[in-house]
Amino acid sequence: MLKIYFELNGEPMYVEIKPGEMLLDLLRRLGMKSVKEGCRTGECGACTVLLDGKPVRSCLTFAAKIKGHRVTTLEGLGSPANPHPLQEAFLETGAVQCGFCTPGMILVAYDLLSRNPDPTPEEVREAITGNLCRCTGYVKIVEAVLLAAKRRREGVWR
Amino acid sequence: MKVVGKNVRKVDGIALVTGQPVFTLDVTPPGAVVGKILRSPHAHAEIVRIDTSKAEELPGVLCILHHGNVPRTPYTTAGQGWPEPSPYDSFLFDRKVRFVGDRVAAVAATSEEIADEALRLIEVEYRQLPAVLVPEEAIGPGAPVIHDEEESRGIHDPQHNVAAAIDIRVGDIERGFTESDVVVETTCEFPYVQHVPLESHCVVAYLDEEDRLVIRSATQVPFHVRRIVARALGVPLSRIRVIKPRIGGGFGTKQEIILEDVAAALALRTRRPVVMKYSRAEEFVAARTRHPMKIRIKLGAKRDGTIHAIEMDVLSNTGAYGTHSLTVLSNVGSKTLPLYNKAPHLWFHGKAVYTNLPVAGAYRGYGATQGYFALEVAVDELAEKLGMDPLKLRLANHIRAGETSPIFEKIGEGRAGKAQVVKSCALEECIREGAKRIGWKEKHGKKTSEGRWVHGVGMALSMQGSGITDIDMAAATIVMNEDGSFRLLVGATDLGTGSDTILAQIAAETLGVAVEAISVYSSDTDFTPFDTGAYASSTTYVSGGAVLRAAQEARRRILEVAAAILGEPPESLDLEEGHAVSRGTGKKVPLSEVGHRAMYVTDQRHIIATASFVAPESPPPFAAFFAEVAVDVETGVVRVVKFVAAADCGMPINPALAEGQLEGAIVQGIGHTLYEELLFSPRGRVRNPNLFDYRIPTAADVPDIEVVLIPSDEPTGPYGAKSIGEIGINGPAPAIANAIYDAIGVRLYRIPFTPERVLKALHGKSMG
Ligand code: FES
Ligand code: FES
Numbered sequence: 001m002l003k004i005y006f007e008l009n010g011e012p013m014y015v016e017i018k019p020g021e022m023l024l025d026l027l028r029r030l031g032m033k034s035v036k037e038g039c040r041t042g043e044c045g046a047c048t049v050l051l052d053g054k055p056v057r058s059c060l061t062f063a064a065k066i067k068g069h070r071v072t073t074l075e076g077l078g079s080p081a082n083p084h085p086l087q088e089a090f091l092e093t094g095a096v097q098c099g100f101c102t103p104g105m106i107l108v109a110y111d112l113l114s115r116n117p118d119p120t121p122e123e124v125r126e127a128i129t130g131n132l133c134r135c136t137g138y139v140k141i142v143e144a145v146l147l148a149a150k151r152r153r154e155g156v157w158r
Numbered sequence: 159m160k161v162v163g164k165n166v167r168k169v170d171g172i173a174l175v176t177g178q179p180v181f182t183l184d185v186t187p188p189g190a191v192v193g194k195i196l197r198s199p200h201a202h203a204e205i206v207r208i209d210t211s212k213a214e215e216l217p218g219v220l221c222i223l224h225h226g227n228v229p230r231t232p233y234t235t236a237g238q239g240w241p242e243p244s245p246y247d248s249f250l251f252d253r254k255v256r257f258v259g260d261r262v263a264a265v266a267a268t269s270e271e272i273a274d275e276a277l278r279l280i281e282v283e284y285r286q287l288p289a290v291l292v293p294e295e296a297i298g299p300g301a302p303v304i305h306d307e308e309e310s311r312g313i314h315d316p317q318h319n320v321a322a323a324i325d326i327r328v329g330d331i332e333r334g335f336t337e338s339d340v341v342v343e344t345t346c347e348f349p350y351v352q353h354v355p356l357e358s359h360c361v362v363a364y365l366d367e368e369d370r371l372v373i374r375s376a377t378q379v380p381f382h383v384r385r386i387v388a389r390a391l392g393v394p395l396s397r398i399r400v401i402k403p404r405i406g407g408g409f410g411t412k413q414e415i416i417l418e419d420v421a422a423a424l425a426l427r428t429r430r431p432v433v434m435k436y437s438r439a440e441e442f443v444a445a446r447t448r449h450p451m452k453i454r455i456k457l458g459a460k461r462d463g464t465i466h467a468i469e470m471d472v473l474s475n476t477g478a479y480g481t482h483s484l485t486v487l488s489n490v491g492s493k494t495l496p497l498y499n500k501a502p503h504l505w506f507h508g509k510a511v512y513t514n515l516p517v518a519g520a521y522r523g524y525g526a527t528q529g530y531f532a533l534e535v536a537v538d539e540l541a542e543k544l545g546m547d548p549l550k551l552r553l554a555n556h557i558r559a560g561e562t563s564p565i566f567e568k569i570g571e572g573r574a575g576k577a578q579v580v581k582s583c584a585l586e587e588c589i590r591e592g593a594k595r596i597g598w599k600e601k602h603g604k605k606t607s608e609g610r611w612v613h614g615v616g617m618a619l620s621m622q623g624s625g626i627t628d629i630d631m632a633a634a635t636i637v638m639n640e641d642g643s644f645r646l647l648v649g650a651t652d653l654g655t656g657s658d659t660i661l662a663q664i665a666a667e668t669l670g671v672a673v674e675a676i677s678v679y680s681s682d683t684d685f686t687p688f689d690t691g692a693y694a695s696s697t698t699y700v701s702g703g704a705v706l707r708a709a710q711e712a713r714r715r716i717l718e719v720a721a722a723i724l725g726e727p728p729e730s731l732d733l734e735e736g737h738a739v740s741r742g743t744g745k746k747v748p749l750s751e752v753g754h755r756a757m758y759v760t761d762q763r764h765i766i767a768t769a770s771f772v773a774p775e776s777p778p779p780f781a782a783f784f785a786e787v788a789v790d791v792e793t794g795v796v797r798v799v800k801f802v803a804a805a806d807c808g809m810p811i812n813p814a815l816a817e818g819q820l821e822g823a824i825v826q827g828i829g830h831t832l833y834e835e836l837l838f839s840p841r842g843r844v845r846n847p848n849l850f851d852y853r854i855p856t857a858a859d860v861p862d863i864e865v866v867l868i869p870s871d872e873p874t875g876p877y878g879a880k881s882i883g884e885i886g887i888n889g890p891a892p893a894i895a896n897a898i899y900d901a902i903g904v905r906l907y908r909i910p911f912t913p914e915r916v917l918k919a920l921h922g923k924s925m926g
Contacts, residue, residue, distance in 0.1 A: 031179075032177075033177065033178075033179035033181075033184040034177020034178075035177075036181075036357070036406070038356045038358075038438070039848070039849055040437065040438065041438065041848060041850075043438075043849035043850050044438075044849055046356055073177070074177035075176070075177055077176075078175075078176055079176055080173065080176050080178065083172065083175065083176055087172075087175040087176055090171075090175045091167050091168065091171045091172065091175050092167065094165065094168070094656075094814035094815060094818050096168060096171055096174050096175055097407070097654040097655065097818055097822060098355070098357070098404070098405060098406045098653065099170075099171075099173075099174030099180075099404065099406070099654065100355075100356040100357045100406030100407060102175055102177075103177045124857075125857040125858050125860070126858060128857045129857045129858040132356060132849065133857075134353075134354055134355055134356055134822070134854060135407050135818075135822045136818055136822050136825075137818075137821035137822045137823075137824055137825030137826075137855075137860060137863060138825065138855075138856075138857040138860050139817075139821040139860070139863055140817075140818055140821070141857070142857065
């Protein structure tokens, strides 16, 4: 057993990890159930989290690797009582059907908008292209990200 | 309308966008152990010996199940209503395996690693049997018999591997073709494709404090799970509770009982909570697929373009088990032939055949998708032979409101159907609107090139149903709280479609409150009333019908109490904005007062209403699809440039959700049209059981998609609504095939239209 320190959604964590444990399993074990498993082989993006602000696939990331780093899951973005504007935008545009891809999608979109506040629809599609959604056909997901971007530019974003 | 027809937010949306633990595996009971399945490496074999002793010695292994220690009861994994139209040809575990990936044994162990190790330690000796992977060979002479067991029931002709067969005639087909001026005949082929929900099959099974079996499952059909598990395990139905939490997509594959039975058996044996999930590879191999089909279709028409005779001959591959074999086969005809109801002569016949390949089952579209591919490609060919615009040919022949088709009566759900007259149909407007948006007049027949890319446009029509007539039943309960809010309990199964929201809208509209005043709970066999489940495009229409009736009854009871408070007759009162309001005097009382009085003050009663609704008919939604494609004539790559769907789903209860159903279905359809296909080794092993080699559309693949809802008012539907869940997937294959033809003058009859196939066809054309 190895004990590591890292920051999870702004909180310091000091946890034991199992040998060879993947970040996906660690985070779910710690109660971060927004981190979804769609394949475990890096092909679907459902397990995406932010590592020091950059999207990574937690199913391909060894838990040991996050030692000393910052991890953000969807739980760290907003809550039912206080949702993030991106979460609001997904709700408003109907970008959520089953919601299984949603955590990964929102985190990838969050990263996109922090780099590119005014993306074109093509840039949004490009950014989320590693995240599979089988329900929506992506149409309303792209709309959601564009709506959130607009609000961010208008300063509605905290 | 205050609530119906509005894009209200999904009632479960806030939990989903904030990642709350709402899916099956997000909550596991303490002390849960892991269940895993050992699968067959052979396509067809007998299990001569199975030795689990080494595996059982492994510390942490709690239980191993195989054919030697479980009841042998034949059942079907198809979650359908009773009487079940699918053959009872499956067993919990069997002495024989029938495809690569078939169940051999299951293990429960304290960790995943131990379970995996235990699977490796189980010794199985197989006697391999000849396997048959091709449907034509399976029904040919000398083919190995896949279901030779005595116990199976309901197989059409087990000796010849025919799971199901159908033969329906209307009029005189020979005469029909003789009387036709123009006849076309073509054969289209649909391969093995899969649903690929992002959440694979998963389940948690445990015994509660009263020793009842609780199954928390990602299922579309909780009530059928309860019934089928009861049968398979010999447990009384009353001892089983099935809970359906949020589901990560289903599209039909979760209408199958393929994990609950094993998890339940392991939980009963170990008395520990058991967690099971399919890996993505297992999902590809051992979940379900669409039925691959070969459809030969022959159309005859009069010189003026009136379609006069249609023959459809179907060879459906049901794989190793016959789940949904008869009903999917039936739907190939029953959902397509009524569209062109002017033809007096019809012959629809076919077989669903066993092979030693993965098991086909229910998949969005359910046979109609395969049928429309063939029908709409053939109609395009017919138009060409007649020298007619395919749009005009379709306009001249499609069914209208007030009309019927003999097929409605002839083909039902695995039995005869019921006559019905189409009461709402906006298909003509759909065609005109879609044509305008794609630029049909300007583009069709006038292919344009940009370098190597040649553009063309194509179209297709479709109809579907809304539930299964006289079979699908839903019930709903509305409970009023003393503060004037409500609980809506439904057995209907929201699998991501938004049906909880739609049902809440129907209730809210009827009760004169905002959607926020209604808490929806779906579904739990202990606490919610019965519903056949989420399939056959039934939820809005059938479950919605139940909610409407329950809400009307609750409304009546509320008005009774309000009348006593206001001193006015109930007939003079309305429910509006959370109040009972007198139309005459304008006096009003808030529902909170009504609820409070009913519960605590005078003549106490709990205002609760339950109602059931059986589909009296199955009003079809309609759609017109238009594709613009660009074909690279050097590489054979097909790119969909634009896709337009104009659909009539009655009065949409929630337009954004209805659009979402169409958009999602269209993109799934583009996936199977252009790249999706399960590939097999010569010995029947799936060669591409991962998302890298079995490619589903990504955001970058998606064309410009435009969906338009053209309303019609369905008199039998709740607030005029019909269904929308499936129809969208029927359009892409034929519309894109026809667009490719428009671009490069080559017809493709087998999807997916890979660059190799396109090039080969192009080459064949230039050679010819
Ligand atoms: S679960 Fe990690 S990419 Fe699919
Ligand atoms: S909403 Fe279901 S996978 Fe995206």
